Amino acid sequence: MGRILKFITSRYGLILFLLLSWEVTSQWILAGWHTQNPKVLFPPLSSVLKEATFLFREKLLWEHILASTKRVFVGFGFAALLAVPLGIILSLSPRWNWQIRPLINIIRFIPPVAWIPISILWFGITEIQQYYIIFIGTLPVIFLITYDNAKRIPQAMKKAATCLGAGRLKMFLRVTLPGALEGIFLSLRVGLGFGWFLIVASEFVSAANGLGYLILEGRNIIKTERIFVGMITIGLISYFFNFVLMKIKYCVLPWAEKETKISGIFESQQSQ
Amino acid sequence: MNHKNLNITFFFRHFLLLTGILVFWQIFSRFIYPYFNPTASNILPPPSSILSMGWDLFKNGRLFVHILASLRRIVMGFLLAAILGLPLGILMGISKNIRLQMAPLIELLRPIPPFAWLPLALLWFGIGDRESIFLIIIAAIFPIILNTQEGIEKIDVRLINAAQSLGCAEKRRLLLKIIFPASLPSIFLGLRIGLGFSWMVLVGAEMIGSISGLGYLILDSRNLGLPNLALLGMVIIGIIGYVLDLGMRKLSNLILLWAES
Numbered sequence: 001m002g003r004i005l006k007f008i009t010s011r012y013g014l015i016l017f018l019l020l021s022w023e024v025t026s027q028w029i030l031a032g033w034h035t036q037n038p039k040v041l042f043p044p045l046s047s048v049l050k051e052a053t054f055l056f057r058e059k060l061l062w063e064h065i066l067a068s069t070k071r072v073f074v075g076f077g078f079a080a081l082l083a084v085p086l087g088i089i090l091s092l093s094p095r096w097n098w099q100i101r102p103l104i105n106i107i108r109f110i111p112p113v114a115w116i117p118i119s120i121l122w123f124g125i126t127e128i129q130q131y132y133i134i135f136i137g138t139l140p141v142i143f144l145i146t147y148d149n150a151k152r153i154p155q156a157m158k159k160a161a162t163c164l165g166a167g168r169l170k171m172f173l174r175v176t177l178p179g180a181l182e183g184i185f186l187s188l189r190v191g192l193g194f195g196w197f198l199i200v201a202s203e204f205v206s207a208a209n210g211l212g213y214l215i216l217e218g219r220n221i222i223k224t225e226r227i228f229v230g231m232i233t234i235g236l237i238s239y240f241f242n243f244v245l246m247k248i249k250y251c252v253l254p255w256a257e258k259e260t261k262i263s264g265i266f267e268s269q270q271s272q
Numbered sequence: 273m274n275h276k277n278l279n280i281t282f283f284f285r286h287f288l289l290l291t292g293i294l295v296f297w298q299i300f301s302r303f304i305y306p307y308f309n310p311t312a313s314n315i316l317p318p319p320s321s322i323l324s325m326g327w328d329l330f331k332n333g334r335l336f337v338h339i340l341a342s343l344r345r346i347v348m349g350f351l352l353a354a355i356l357g358l359p360l361g362i363l364m365g366i367s368k369n370i371r372l373q374m375a376p377l378i379e380l381l382r383p384i385p386p387f388a389w390l391p392l393a394l395l396w397f398g399i400g401d402r403e404s405i406f407l408i409i410i411a412a413i414f415p416i417i418l419n420t421q422e423g424i425e426k427i428d429v430r431l432i433n434a435a436q437s438l439g440c441a442e443k444r445r446l447l448l449k450i451i452f453p454a455s456l457p458s459i460f461l462g463l464r465i466g467l468g469f470s471w472m473v474l475v476g477a478e479m480i481g482s483i484s485g486l487g488y489l490i491l492d493s494r495n496l497g498l499p500n501l502a503l504l505g506m507v508i509i510g511i512i513g514y515v516l517d518l519g520m521r522k523l524s525n526l527i528l529l530w531a532e533s
Contacts, residue, residue: 010372011376014373014374014377015373015376015377015380040395095285099285099286099289102287102289103293106290106510109510109513109514110506110507110509110510110513111471111472111475111509111510111513112472113472113475113479114475114487114505114509114510117490117493117502117505118499118503118506120494121494121497121499122316193383196383200385200387201385201387201479204480205479205480205491215388215390219391219395222395224392231384231388234385234388235380235383235385236383
């Protein structure tokens, strides 16, 4: 028992302390101020949990989660279907790479949220517009990581395969694809994380359901607990999918190196 | 002559497709689309109309107001994020206890998209600069902290051992002379990633909770039904994002002469 307590305090001491002081601050200390309603600005942890159970019981949370997940996965799926083959093909053909690279760079440097207004003009406030934002945002991320990793396959391996009599098709299936697979998984993981990152902004502007909408609704009806519930839910979900993709990677690619920590979206631009 | 020739082949190699797309876009939205839909408003304005829109806004100076508003926010927010994030990252890098305590907290907060903080920021700070600056800090601080920490963790132990045996035993001196310079490449990487993220988040923040800035400009152009203004805003946002990234890269190359890029 004492050992467990020691482990918890050594590892999670700060977090427990912060959660406790969150509760205490907003329940008792801020409540002493009468100028504004402090519980609206900073609701205690207990009322956030109460709101979460309410939303969960009423099946509202579930609905919003499903709506957001569908949008993220459709947009991300189309982006992956286009970007992964493109990344591999362009890593093999410098001529096409020179031509297509400027286009990708243009898309990359325009923040995906900046597409929101023009995409609303193009598609209206529809599901397609949401898919488009996720698509255009995750496309360059997936492409660039796939490309970089496919490019990093050692030339010696390709030469060895040629010496051993591999034709173009065999080379692709036996050398290029397996070599790029780990990079593809990384790119999918980062891209999916980025999709979750974007869906919030996209749903703020133009949606009638989804977790981003839930958060904005919490603000509009001045129910701050709801904002917190939405934020925490979206964090947990993006963490969950990251975890699932990593587990899949270990099943499919047993030779891949174990990553010590679950990395998130912020690694997305390291390889660019 | 030879030099000029080289430039032309370079152009054909790299920008043939891009030029083709631009030309096709101009012809399509100028002639083909209006021919088939004569009454419809043109939702895909040709590049020429984007340019003329840009020229108009440039002449009456409205563009600079928005650009300056956005730049002010990103500079202030990013500097604050660096001031907060660098010491935290360094502390987490050199002290195991602090790292163990901070890691779960950061892992908890990091998956929350910065945009999700926006309603809270609006509630706490109201519409204006402070709300965008808060969001920029949230967006930029995690890459800065994590890369700084990682940079320090990955320092070659032999460097520290060598410094210690050469008489640099004092902790403060070790930190200033060895640990900080050795982790600088990673720190700069973190700053660069953070800057990119904060530019993106700023645009989103301005779209929802602001009455100035480039993000506001493009959302407003949608409300006004001016697609060429929206596209112009996107181009300007893209160019500024590129220039910020380039500036950060040049700065790091200037400071990190010894490091491999």
